[in-house]
Amino acid sequence: MKLTNIFSRGLVMDNPVFVQALGMCPILAVTNTAFNSLGMGMATTSVLLGSNIVISLLRKSIPAKIRIPCFIVVIATFVTMVGMILEAYFPDLNQSLGIFVPLIVVNCLILGRAESFASKNSLVGSVTDAIGMGLGFTGALVVLGMVRETFGFGSLFDMQLFGEAFEPMALMAMPPGAFLALGILMAAFNKIVYAKLK
């Protein structure tokens, strides 16, 4: 498969969020503002990139029988590192992402890419795959975060959009709003992008 194909597949055709519906927990939980979404997306992408690189390099020395525990240890190591870095340098972001930082470990997207791609492909391919999937994930998160922040707080990346008269739709910032907004966005994605590509 060509590298450009690997890359764009993660971004659009097999978009981890809108098409595969992977890693739903952080998608719903931390997207109340665009900034939080971006932070979560970047954190997940770095873990994905790290784990894809290591697993692709080690793919010949890991016996098939114990590959899942090995993958999990590699992923958990990167997650813990990212968590420490966030806590040290971005304490506010770390506080708002909360428990979902350690939970990147069980994001099915990362283990899924390790199992179905990195453990079978070369380093270059795995890196491209990680970047494509990571950007697809981040992009979807940020879109959802922007929609929810606009309606829920009347702001975008913390900049106020509307005048004093705007009454924020608090529902969008709360759990039900996450489900509703993602459901509607997914339907819109199906309608526009996916239908066109087919």
Next chain:
Amino acid sequence: MRDIIKMSLILLIITSVSGMILGFTNSMTEGIILERSLEEIASSLETLITDADEFEMLDDEEIISRERIKEVYAGYENGSIVGFAVKSFGQGYGGEVEVMVGIIGDGTISGVRVMSQSETPGLGDKITEESFLENYQGKITSEDVAIDTIGGATVSSKAVNDAVEAAASLFEDILKNR
């Protein structure tokens, strides 16, 4: 059998390498994290007890064993106590709401700062807004210190009220006589 030994060995190697990497990262970041949390405490102490030039943490059993109390600091000016800062918490909707309460003179609340909370964004987290917290300013610890709750954030505001009340009663019972 040889298979099992080989596999456990590989898993062992991977885990120990990851342990080593993490230990290293931890030693790099630990200091920064600790420093930051100390800085945060220092800056809130300074804004709550503006007259003080020196702070001391009080950690005798009598104080820290009290319910809802986490840490207590005394502020000194030229060697004599001018106020206290009490770190206390209340049970909010999304977990503990931790606040720092400043008490100066013979029992006036100089201010309340929210140190950490995980309340619902857009609703419960309104308790961090100055327009809510400033209502505590000037309250007297010997009287009722609770303030009106925010509509839509009743549980969260009650958590702050509980924490401030705990700090006030600690002052009345123990700190006042120091």
Next chain:
Amino acid sequence: MSASSIFVILVSAIFVNNFVLSRFLGICPFLGVSRKVETSFGMGMAVTFVMTMASIITFLAQRFILESLGIEYMQTIVFILVIASLVQLVEMVIQKTSPTLYQSLGVYLPLITTNCAVLGLTILNIQNQYNLIETIFHAIGAAIGFTLAIVLFAAIRERLELADLPLEFKGFPIALITAGLMSLAFMGFIGLV
């Protein structure tokens, strides 16, 4: 610690802070395995079992290994390995001892390793500084909450199968919107504790 505090933990984990609908933990199985009420119930039971066991073991691991060695930063790795091996162990034991139980629960067990509700629960137990008894009840409450949400959701989805929907909304979109409405209903429990 009194009986009332245990009751509060239980009620809050089942209704107010429902793991699926307000904490967003365990969404993948919630959306993936909830097409039929029967399978949802099976998944719920398997999760209940693993959650309770995992909570107890991770609690002990935190207390006696991580804290006494001062390596709390290894928490994520240790907890996920405990959960993964626990799931594997449970699978083997059930397969050997009770083939009927294995037939009904077996298929869900491998999925539980990557169920973030389990890892999330064990981390929350430590964060909230629960003692062992509180930890156990928190686990039971979380598991009941998860089962309740997934079974209710499956019942709605069985009906949705028959509904005439615009093509774009079929599958995940309408499932998410349904979950949103359920989550809205569960918000009515705010203030219960």
